[in-house]
Amino acid sequence: MPGMSCIGEVIARRRVDLRLTQQTVADLAGVARSSVQALECGSGSVKLATVVEVAGVVFNYVDDRPTGWRDPMALTLFGRGNRLRREHFVDAGLRLGVRERATNRMIDSVADPAEAWVDRCVEIGYPDRETDRLAALLRDRIGSLR
Structure with missing residues (x-):
């Protein structure tokens, strides 16, 4: 898929900025970690639905804590906005x-x-x-x- 490596690079950069692992993103997107890795590296074949799910996770990630927040009583919730279960x-x-x-x-x-x-x-x-x-x-x- 043309341009996939560019999309993958943007997704990887955003994931790292959020301090999320590939496994966490994969779990939240409902895909395999290898799919996230293939997308970020621009290797292998990645379904468009996978791209959409992974992008949805990293660009809609909900973390409303201020940067550096370390309150031991605050719940760190890993989930997508409107999809917390x-x-x-x-x-x-x-x-x-x-x-x-x-x-x-x-x-x-x-x-x-x-x-x-x-x-x-x-x-x-x-x-x-x-x-x-x-x-x-x-x-x-x-x-x-x-």
């Missing part, structure tokens, strides 16, 4: 020494009451289309925490 929170908690059961209880204490919010979206006063989209988004986010 229960396992991301559990993993972050485990890295801080929080038991999986405690993290799951915390998530449930937020997700369980949130289910009632879906039916109340109409009370906000948005037009029907936007209300339906908001309700679908809430259902999706709540579902991702299940």
Whole structure:
């Protein structure tokens, strides 16, 4: 694919700037580490879908901590914006020494009451289309925490 090495170089530079390993990017993109490596090196054949997924990870990576932030109580969440799932929170908690059961209880204490919010979206006063989209988004986010 022409220009793939240039795209790979940009992706590699961005990944290194974010201090992410190839394996982390691969896990977040749902591809093999060898695919990330092939993309960055411009070698082998890489599917366009793989390029899109990997680029989506490195250019949409969510890390809202200030540079150099080292708060031991802050959760470092490895995931893409709008795609954080229960396992991301559990993993972050485990890295801080929080038991999986405690993290799951915390998530449930937020997700369980949130289910009632879906039916109340109409009370906000948005037009029907936007209300339906908001309700679908809430259902999706709540579902991702299940």
